[in-house]
Amino acid sequence: MSHTSRAIRIDRPGGPEELKIVEVEVGEPGPGQIRIRHHAVGLNFIDTYQRSGLYALAMPLQLGMEAAGVVEAVGEGVTHLKVGDRAAYASQPPGAYCELRVMPATCVCKLPDTISFETGAAMMLKGLTAQYLLKKTLPAEGLQPGDFVLFHAAAGGVGLIACQWARALGLQLIGTAGSDAKCQLALEHGAAHAINYSTEDFAARVKEITGGKGVKVVYDSVGKDTFEGSLASLRPFGLLASFGNGSGPVPPFNTALLAKGSYYLTRPTLFTHIATRESTQAMADDLFDVVGSGAVKIPIAQRYALADVQQAHRDLEARKTTGCTVLTL
Structure with missing residues (x-):
């Protein structure tokens, strides 16, 4: 039938x-x-x-x-x-x-x-994407309460869920978004800090927020436009989880870029x-x-x-x- x-x-x-x-x-x-x-x-x-x-x-x-x-x-x-x-x-x-x-x-x-x-x-x-990112896509040193993480597109569907879940896990999530209004939305949903990447150098602000250390992990769904800044936001042995291409795919790059801090890079999928x-x-x-x-x-x-x-x-x-x-x- x-x-x-x-x-x-x-x-x-x-x-x-x-x-x-x-x-x-x-x-x-x-x-x-x-x-x-x-x-x-x-x-x-x-x-x-x-x-x-x-x-x-x-x-x-x-x-x-x-x-x-x-x-x-x-x-x-x-x-x-x-x-x-x-x-x-x-x-x-x-x-x-x-x-x-x-x-x-x-x-x-x-x-x-x-x-x-x-x-x-x-x-x-x-929600399942936020789950596998925050619970399974982890830096070599793991994540503990109080750790800083950077999450791009924090006012989007995955981002607003991740802001709340990160807060529940005790993480200090630094969110980026393309407007002041979207940054405010991320803060209202649990982000510890928010950066308007259309008006600020987000990598420089991340280093400022973290006292020059950088974050343990960057969750990046933007792709091409944020890739290099995401690497620059990491602390040594940090992880860049590139899970989307909102601005276009990341172009080919020299893996020597990872040597600056012995960084890890992954391209996970749900x-x-x-x-x-x-x-x-x-x-x-x-x-x-x-x-x-x-x-x-x-x-x-x-x-x-x-x-x-x-x-x-x-x-x-x-x-x-x-x-x-x-x-x-």
Whole structure:
């Protein structure tokens, strides 16, 4: 039996104008799959990379990496979910920009009743990213309460979650953002310090804040524009975790740059960390706990109807958004 669903598809890489609403047929789940009806869909910067072709994927492509809704059908071998369960996910392959989909069940988690569908859709990819960064992507000397970390794009979806989570862990998070208003937002969400990188030399300010020492780790989703400054912000044996390309990919560089302080460099991805059902659930449980406790609140600052997805992408790329953004159904 098939079902009809509205979905957002692109037939070729390009700008937001390539995002089209189409009607698709959705069938029954196969082994290891579920069918889920979405109540809300999360919007993420990685969606723009896939749309533009920066991350090359086969066409036509249905975008979207996270959503929340209700399980309608369960395929053979799926034991952690049942029909009627509230659920949320951050998952590959893309395809969340729709009303209904069949997808692998591995990364789909039961959503606690205390967490709304919109919050679930907004927090899975961004919250799990903050989790693996602050809990698993650590410098050689580890992180202890009181340590300084630098987090770029601190007023974005991942950033505002990381500001709160870092505070809960006792870390002193130095956030950067592109305006004074965004810096204030980061401070209100738990950043110990905030730097407007459009008006200040952030590396120089980091050294000033840390008494000339630098930070143990830089979490950098901006990429090209911040890479060298991020290295300059590290203390000896510090770690640069480059986890995004908001300003474009980091160009080829001489690894001798790392010799200045015996620095470490990594390019982590969420999907390496959630490659198994066990790791996905453990990370999700950590996220659900910290959100459920109130230590981390999920800031949904923008809502767009599914039909307005082109405008949502324009606003995201123009840095007009803060916190999390969801598409409503």
